Amino acid sequence: MIQQLQLILPEMPRGFHLITDKVETFVHPLPEKGLLNLFLQHTSAGLCINENADPSVRTDLEYYFDWLVKENNPHFTHIYEGTDDMPAHIKSVLTGNSLSIPIHNNRLALGTWQGIYLCEFRNKGGRRKIWITVIS
Amino acid sequence: MIQQLQLILPEMPRGFHLITDKVETFVHPLPEKGLLNLFLQHTSAGLCINENADPSVRTDLEYYFDWLVKENNPHFTHIYEGTDDMPAHIKSVLTGNSLSIPIHNNRLALGTWQGIYLCEFRNKGGRRKIWITVIS
Amino acid sequence: MIQQLQLILPEMPRGFHLITDKVETFVHPLPEKGLLNLFLQHTSAGLCINENADPSVRTDLEYYFDWLVKENNPHFTHIYEGTDDMPAHIKSVLTGNSLSIPIHNNRLALGTWQGIYLCEFRNKGGRRKIWITVIS
Numbered sequence: 001m002i003q004q005l006q007l008i009l010p011e012m013p014r015g016f017h018l019i020t021d022k023v024e025t026f027v028h029p030l031p032e033k034g035l036l037n038l039f040l041q042h043t044s045a046g047l048c049i050n051e052n053a054d055p056s057v058r059t060d061l062e063y064y065f066d067w068l069v070k071e072n073n074p075h076f077t078h079i080y081e082g083t084d085d086m087p088a089h090i091k092s093v094l095t096g097n098s099l100s101i102p103i104h105n106n107r108l109a110l111g112t113w114q115g116i117y118l119c120e121f122r123n124k125g126g127r128r129k130i131w132i133t134v135i136s
Numbered sequence: 137m138i139q140q141l142q143l144i145l146p147e148m149p150r151g152f153h154l155i156t157d158k159v160e161t162f163v164h165p166l167p168e169k170g171l172l173n174l175f176l177q178h179t180s181a182g183l184c185i186n187e188n189a190d191p192s193v194r195t196d197l198e199y200y201f202d203w204l205v206k207e208n209n210p211h212f213t214h215i216y217e218g219t220d221d222m223p224a225h226i227k228s229v230l231t232g233n234s235l236s237i238p239i240h241n242n243r244l245a246l247g248t249w250q251g252i253y254l255c256e257f258r259n260k261g262g263r264r265k266i267w268i269t270v271i272s
Numbered sequence: 273m274i275q276q277l278q279l280i281l282p283e284m285p286r287g288f289h290l291i292t293d294k295v296e297t298f299v300h301p302l303p304e305k306g307l308l309n310l311f312l313q314h315t316s317a318g319l320c321i322n323e324n325a326d327p328s329v330r331t332d333l334e335y336y337f338d339w340l341v342k343e344n345n346p347h348f349t350h351i352y353e354g355t356d357d358m359p360a361h362i363k364s365v366l367t368g369n370s371l372s373i374p375i376h377n378n379r380l381a382l383g384t385w386q387g388i389y390l391c392e393f394r395n396k397g398g399r400r401k402i403w404i405t406v407i408s
Contacts, residue, residue, distance in 0.1 A: 002169050002272060004240055033274050035309055035405050037171055039238050041247030043187045048365045051315045056350040060358050061365065063347050068204075068340075075199050078192040086196050093184045093197065098236055100370055102311050102403045104276055109403050111313030114369075131238045131245050133171050135271055135407055136274060138305050138408060140376055173307055175374050177383030179322045179329075204340075211335050214328040222332050229320045229333065233386075234372055267374045267381050269307050271407060 001031070003134040011127050012120050014084070016050075016058040020115040024108060027132060034103040034136030041129045044088035044122050046095030052115030065091050065121075088121035095119050103136065137167070139270040147263050148256050150220070152186075152194040156251040160244060163268060170239040170272030177265045180224035180258050182231030188251030201227050201257075224257035231255050239272065273303070275406040283399050284392050286356070288322075288330040292387040296380060299404060306375040306408030313401045316360035316394050318367030324387030337363050337393075360393035367391050375408065 007026050009019065027036065040047050051057040069090045071083040078086045099116065102109040110116075118128065143162050145155065163172065176183050187193040205226045207219040214222045235252065238245040246252075254264065279298050281291065299308065312319050323329040341362045343355040350358045371388065374381040382388075390400065 002171070004169055004238060033276055033405075035274070035407060037236050037238065039236070039245065041245070041250060043185065043193075043247070043249050049315065049369055050361055050365055054350060057315075057358070057361050060348050060350050061362060064341070064345075064362050067347075069200070073200075075203075076196050078190060078196050086193070089186055089193050090197060090200050093186055093231060095365060096232060096368060097185055100236055100309050100311070100372055102276060102309065102405045104403065109311065109313070111315070111401065113315050114313060129247065131240065133169075133238045135171060138307070140305055140374060173372050173374065175372070175381065177381070177386060179383070179385050205336070209336075211339075212332050214326055214332050222329070225322055225329050226333060226336050229322055229367060232368060233321055236372055265383065267376065269305075269374045271307060 001136050005132045007130045007132055009118060009128045011125060012118065014120050014123050015062045017118045017120065018052060018115045019118045020052060023116055027134065030103050030106050031134065031136035032106055034134055036101045036103055036108060037133040038099045039131040040097040041131065043092055045125055045128055046092045046097055046119035047099050048095045048117050048119060049099060049114050050117055051113050053113060084123050091121045137272050141268045143266045143268055145254060145264045147261060148254065150256050150259050151198045153254045153256065154188060154251045155254045156188060159252055163270065166239050166242050167270065167272035168242055170270055172237045172239055172244060173269040174235045175267040176233040177267065179228055181261055181264055182228045182233055182255035183235050184231045184253050184255060185235060185250050186253055187249050189249060220259050227257045273408050277404045279402045279404055281390060281400045283397060284390065286392050286395050287334045289390045289392065290324060290387045291390045292324060295388055299406065302375050302378050303408035304378055306406055308373045308375055308380060309405040310371045311403045312369040313403065315364055317397055317400055318364045318369055318391035319371050320367045320389050320391060321371060321386050322389055323385050325385060356395050363393045
């Protein structure tokens, strides 16, 4: 059985944002067992899973990705939408834009410390659309 | 319901290549709703999703990945298949080799600007095999 | 049809480890066709697919990831669990923590040279839990 929903997230500032609660509330109730796929319909933001507790992990991730993919690289040619544009595309490829998470006992089977992140790589990314597909 | 197909892509030059049309034509017709998984059976190429319009995004991605994972690194020990070999394995881990894309209204639910890329990291990668699994 | 199993891997040393045999033995027998999802319930380790033959690929991957995400970066603020902690979170985001692999003819449809890796990024990561979901 396939169920599909579209979650629209309001604009968030550049950075890594915990969205686990938003996702869990939106898909409630879940089937007893299955697989949930999140698919972000954008090329300058990403989805990933990481620590849900200490916010310093998210701060350090933002620092690191900004260091790894620097703005104003003179070799970039895709530059007319701003200095954050091409770095955002690259970061999106590095994080990926989709997650598949098991559903077990009517809940997302995340580990104790795992949360779902929206990675907003643009300065003004606008609202972001995520297709959610539940297979059960 | 599970359907499986094997898509064989002809050899492409090193770089990032848009293959959305090839995939959509190959899997036509799609079920009304479901999930499509693409699985590349190789360790020196990748699959990712990024901009389908301006080709400068693909050029800049190729520049960036070549900068990030330089050839002729004296620390590499897996070197007997050429200087592009070990960098290709690393790039493949960074991009991933599999994508899961929702199917909605008999179409891939890609965002307006999203396309499917084959990332060819070898100089002469040969043809590339992709297993396509459709769950509906 | 959905089947779920939890695979618990014993503690492994820091590095990239081939776990294909462990996974295949654990999920035997597989259905004729379907999709197998592996979901690692941790934020400081990863899952990826790469070469199953020459172990130098795994050694070079470890070298490369340690070079890319250096320890003792003075900008990191998430530091109280040791110098390997924040780099492990970053590496986990770069590799990802989940894989979806097609099942064809009752086997994982891996390419000739593909193996499944557990990427252990902590010095002492402890045992690691993987949820396996089989859709058929």
